[in-house]
Amino acid sequence: MDRISALRNIEEALAEFEAGSQSLADLERDVRGTLRTYATEFEGDLQAYRASGGTAVDGLVVLAPSETAARERVQDLVSDTGEFTVTAVE
Known part of the structure; x- marks a missing residue:
């Protein structure tokens, strides 16, 4: 999915919420799904990489060109990472 498609999907979800045809929970689910996709x-x-391990980083997803770069990005985002691994999101 490219950026324009993602923005269009989010705009459609917002329009449905504003029209009253979608609840806030539905809006959040749709936007979260669009962002994950x-x-x-x-x-x-x-490539998207998901961190696992320390509570502060568990589940964090970053974009990086390599596993090493993904680890560095996680460390840049979280001050006390503890021990963690990163795996490519398929």
């Missing part, structure tokens, strides 16, 4: 089907040289 965008991140995991990212077009370009980057």
